[in-house]
Amino acid sequence: MADRVHKSLLNAKVNLIFYFLSLFFSFFSRKIFLDCLGAEFIGLTGTLGNILGYLNLAELGVGAAISIFLYKPLQIQNHEGICEIVSVFGYIYQKIGKFILVSGIIVSLFFPCIFGNSNLGLGIIYFSFFSFLGSSLIGYFINYRQILLTADQKNYLVAIYFQSAGLVKTALQIFLAYTYKNLFVWVAIEFFFGIIGCIVLNRKINKEYPWLKSNVRNGKALLKKYPTIITNTKQVFIHKIKDFLLSKSDELFIFAFVSLKMVAYYGNYTMIINKVSQLFVYVLDGVGPGVGNLVAEGNKNNMMKVFWELMAIRHFIAGLLFISPYYLIESFISLWLGPDYILDQSILILLLIYIYMMQSRGVVDTFIYAHGLYADTWSAWTELVLNVSITLIVGYYYGIIGILLGKIISIFLIVVFWKPFYLFTSGFKLSISVYWTGTIKYYLIFGVSFLLINQLNGVYSLVLSNSWLSFIGYAIIIVISYLIINLTLLYFFAPGIKEIILRIKNLKCENKL
Secondary structure, eight states, rough: HHHHHHHHHHHHHHHHHHHEEEEEEEEHHHHHHHHHOEEEEEEEHHHHHEEEHHHGGGGHHHHHHHHHHHHHHHTOHHHHHHHHHHHHHHHHHHHHHHHHHHHHHHHTHHHHHHTOOSSSSSSHHHHHHHHHHHHHHHHHTGGGGGGHHTTTHHHHHIIIIIHHHHHHHHHHHHHHHHHOOOOHHHHHHHHHHHHHHHHHHHHHHHHOOOOOOOOOOHHHHHHTTTTHHHHHHHHHHHHHHHHHHHHHHHHHHHHHTHHHHHHHHHHHHHHHHHHHHHHHHHTTTTTHHHHHHHHHHHHHOOOOOOHHHHHHHHHHHHHHHHHHHHHHHHHHHHHTTTTGGGHHHHHHHHHHHHHHHHHHTTHHHHHHHTTTTOOOOHHHHHHHHHHHHHHHHHHHHTTTHHHHHHHEEEEEEEEIIIHHHHIIIIIIIOOHHHHHHHHHHHHHHHHHHHHHHHHHHHHGGGOOOHHHHHHHHHOOOOHHHHHHHHHHHHHHSSSSHHHHHHHHHHHHHHHHO
């Protein structure tokens, strides 16, 4: 237990350091790139990234399914078993990589039709796409061994090397974009650093696991030794493809129903919220493997204790990610890029509702995967059909508002209601009333917190003016108000927070010893 917590904290510390280092670069570079390269090119990179995301759907489920098989061999230091599983993973990944390469070439044949109305030339479009495609394929043909670091809760190593390379890459792109304003140079740097990151990470893997001798050629034969990998992969794939469509298809739908320029405008909002979200994702990112080990131990009391601790954290974060952008994002964008980049407030509200739902669902998903509960593939198909159907119909008439409504309605029915029922009845073997008795308190506490802050906002907004200094002061007041109100209510009326405080005290005592 202590080792799981130690690795999780180490992952969180390293990720947080690089988060803050990259945060300034992200916003500063976005401004430079928009000014020097143009909103249409930034919209193009987002659209191409989502096209590649669709091609990468072939991978969805493989990493998640195979990671589960690595937990036990890592615990007992079964090096031979680890090498076999990584070899199977490498074999499957090479097959996927070849499929993506062929699919990418086929899709690129339609670019003259897809981007026929773009002011950008086909030369830069093709150069960008194949550079991004090449960077993606590196992960399939070379970086597949990275799965071992993830299963072993050593993602901090990935962060150190990839994030360092990313910071250097962004700094170089800023300088070259400002100096030459050349789109081809920007893309070339993107591809070059993908190769550098791959080389450096693989050297570190060799040093960390000198005994790791994976053989992709033997992967096909070894796959027969692990037949459940295919079954699990197929089930996880269906769930992952649904998640992808809900979270990664925004830019493509906006491009189809609105415009390429609006992709960039909407991307400004999502980039800000995602950057803030990453601050918390990095803290919780290493929890999955730890929960997997916890479930394997089979102690239901410990499982439920950790479940409610994580639920309290998730709902606290979800509330913060709703309230902070609600009051701050429009002023931030106005100061950062200008008032012309502000979208209608109804779009913001729907986006924040979606963000809250997606953040608060994380704990249920983590425990579902830790239990290996993938068999409810019907729910994924239902959610997928609802999402796409509503988006195509409503999005055609209402644009971004319709696209967000499609996402919200679909996940509300499946994620909010079905998934907890599935976990508690099939995983924990408990009544669903246990879940709702605890969870309804989090929703009520968030509602009360929002109402109280909204009442106080009339006074707070007096300090807000058109300057960065007043914005920072206003932001500090909003965040501190939420922290005081929400944490106080959680401590007295909801499960989880008291246990977290006790756990922190125990860790401090262990460190002193």
